[in-house]
């Protein structure tokens with residue numbers, strides 16, 4: 663099972679990814695988490711990425727594409743993966759398509775979590791208060807406004823991109839967490855059945 667979770671910051675991608683990881687025995691590949699780990703470890707990529715991330719802008723495509731290309735080759739990704747926070751631009755989506763093709767792999771689904779923008783700030787404030795070790799540097803109103811603008815401009819076009827490829831499924835991200843999970847699972851179970859023939 664290989665899928666993408668698409669949606670604005672605060673849509674619930676990370677929460678849903680954790681549940682799907684257990685159910686389908688696949689790994690969650692969150693480019694945000696990987697970049698934060700690079701920042702914490704003080705690697706060259708981390709040093710380049712920190713200020714960009716803190717402001718809510720996107721890290722350059724070639725940086726994240728490189729990280730993902732390495733990661734999907736790891737043995738634990740062989741059973742499948744959930745991409746959370748990637749792709750975020752059409753160029754990233756094209757690069758993904760190419761790297762999957764080179765590895766003889768395809769995507770099973772792209773799940774769009776649709777939410778009202780009005781609820782995102784309060785969700786992110788809630789997350790900031792719950793994060794062990796303190797809030798993320800970009801979980802504040804100013805960076806969120808930037809992240810939302812970037813989402814609208816650069817990431818939202820991916821909805822049409824994946825729709826055109828017959829991969830897009832939209833789920834109501836305003837519903838309670840369990841309900842969202844059930845909807846995603848029923849979409850994925852149908853795909854798995856179809857794949858089994």
Ligand SMILES: Nc1ncnc2c1ncn2[C@@H]1O[C@H](COP(=O)(O)OP(=O)(O)O)[C@@H](O)[C@H]1O
Nearest residue numbers: 671693694714715718719720721726747748750
């Ligand atoms: N695919 C990506 N392309 C470029 N930058 C990324 C990507 N994924 C994560 N980042 C950087 O990391 C930040 C945090 O990402 P993430 O944890 O996915 O946040 P969000 O809560 O907005 O989904 C982004 O604002 C961006 O600076």
